[in-house]
Amino acid sequence: MDTKPPTPRAVLVGIQTPEVDDVAHAGSLEELGRLVKTLGYEVIGSVSQRREGTGAAAVLGSGKLAELAAITGGTGEVASMAVRPKSKARQRFEEAGGAPAREEAAGDAAPRPEFVIVDHELSPSQIRNLERATGAQVLDRTGVIVEIFHRHANTREAKLQVEMARLKYVAPRLRESSGGGGRQQGPGAGESTLDLDRRKIRDRLAELKGQLEAVQRDSDNRRAARRDQLRVALVGYTNAGKSSLMRALTGSEVLVQDKLFATLDTTVRVLQPETRPRVLVSDTVGFIKQLPHDLVASFRSTLAEALEASLLLYVVDASDPTADAQLDVSRSVLREIGADAVPSRLILNKVDRLDAAARAALSERYPDAIQLSAHRPEDVSGLRLSIIAFFEAAMVEEVLVVPYARQALIGEVYESARVLSEDYDETGRVLRVRGLPGAIQRLRQSLAAT
Ligand SMILES: Nc1nc2c(ncn2[C@@H]2O[C@H](COP(=O)(O)OP(=O)(O)OP(=O)(O)O)[C@@H](O)[C@H]2O)c(=O)[nH]1
Numbered sequence: 001m002d003t004k005p006p007t008p009r010a011v012l013v014g015i016q017t018p019e020v021d022d023v024a025h026a027g028s029l030e031e032l033g034r035l036v037k038t039l040g041y042e043v044i045g046s047v048s049q050r051r052e053g054t055g056a057a058a059v060l061g062s063g064k065l066a067e068l069a070a071i072t073g074g075t076g077e078v079a080s081m082a083v084r085p086k087s088k089a090r091q092r093f094e095e096a097g098g099a100p101a102r103e104e105a106a107g108d109a110a111p112r113p114e115f116v117i118v119d120h121e122l123s124p125s126q127i128r129n130l131e132r133a134t135g136a137q138v139l140d141r142t143g144v145i146v147e148i149f150h151r152h153a154n155t156r157e158a159k160l161q162v163e164m165a166r167l168k169y170v171a172p173r174l175r176e177s178s179g180g181g182g183r184q185q186g187p188g189a190g191e192s193t194l195d196l197d198r199r200k201i202r203d204r205l206a207e208l209k210g211q212l213e214a215v216q217r218d219s220d221n222r223r224a225a226r227r228d229q230l231r232v233a234l235v236g237y238t239n240a241g242k243s244s245l246m247r248a249l250t251g252s253e254v255l256v257q258d259k260l261f262a263t264l265d266t267t268v269r270v271l272q273p274e275t276r277p278r279v280l281v282s283d284t285v286g287f288i289k290q291l292p293h294d295l296v297a298s299f300r301s302t303l304a305e306a307l308e309a310s311l312l313l314y315v316v317d318a319s320d321p322t323a324d325a326q327l328d329v330s331r332s333v334l335r336e337i338g339a340d341a342v343p344s345r346l347i348l349n350k351v352d353r354l355d356a357a358a359r360a361a362l363s364e365r366y367p368d369a370i371q372l373s374a375h376r377p378e379d380v381s382g383l384r385l386s387i388i389a390f391f392e393a394a395m396v397e398e399v400l401v402v403p404y405a406r407q408a409l410i411g412e413v414y415e416s417a418r419v420l421s422e423d424y425d426e427t428g429r430v431l432r433v434r435g436l437p438g439a440i441q442r443l444r445q446s447l448a449a450t
């Protein structure tokens, strides 16, 4: 009946540096726990320590390291042991055999956690040292995020981008762990294999880059075709409720999950009930703090959608104690990709979880924000009206004349503007339209072109 492989178990490790307060530290570990759960591991506990920095050879001080090793069944010593082989089968074998020196007396004790997951980006040698001391496999925050992206990517574009980010993450770690050759998945160890692996990675990266460019040309074309339409993009921290709002606003069946990075691909749907001209809503990938740099690069194309929107809705989970920090992260990622120039509205979501006092405090701090719950239809209708009002305010009225010889352009006019009236004169069809200035200018250019 129960044939699923056992759930891997993990211990979290966090360092609280002086500039991080208690709420942020707890929030960060909590978030790491959710990331790890998203990967399908069970979190059995955490070890955290206040330190000046995260750069120590084995991350933790020796006392804490021993504490951690007692949980994982390692020696607690960095230097005394050769690198242990890290294949899963080998690990289970060792656990079953009770190999670690510190195994407690009870033979029926719960199995040791196989993973130690550190809430900071680690150097390859820190990973190696921690693996030696704990006897467990060590992953850092970046490794976890890259792995989640790898598993969740759906479209070809997302898959290519994530494979590139993953290879770039793996490559330097191959280089530095050459001594033991234990971590990489390649066959065996040794210099020659390593060189081969590195060359393979380089070749594969070049190949992926070429494929990605081809796919991106396609999606650029598709975006260009949508250029003149009214577009709004939902952006924000992972799990803020972007996809929930997308569903509610467009009646589409996009994936909503209480998981980090449920959405990795941009989807575009029409705002419902439809308006004239229609408004397109896009749902985008979420942000997270300490986003690995290569993944930010991969966001760039996914978020080109956001860059071209006329309105960005910054969605924030207002019920999260670290909401402010999450908003900062979203703002800085968007600044990094150049989307901070796009007009935006702040959406404080999940206020159904807050009491009246908390909501009042939010109104005071963010007087211009829209407070709502994606789960309340009346709130969603209100948001729809705000979106429409935004576009109405930005639209201008003009008269366009479509010559009789160019009637094929009528469809284009209807796509990107609202036609208020139609008349005919000797030159052609005279349309009084209302639309965004950019769209009308482009229509004029099409009409002027011969
Ligand atoms: N209570 C409450 N829960 C909400 C609300 N909006 C979304 N949620 C829940 O929050 C979780 C995340 O929602 P999603 O819509 O998947 O969030 P997202 O921003 O798309 O997340 P990613 O795609 O992972 O970046 C789900 O469990 C939703 O049901 C809300 O207004 N109130």
Ligand SMILES: [Mg+2]
Pocket: 242, 243, 244, 255, 256, 262, 263
């Ligand atoms: Mg989503």
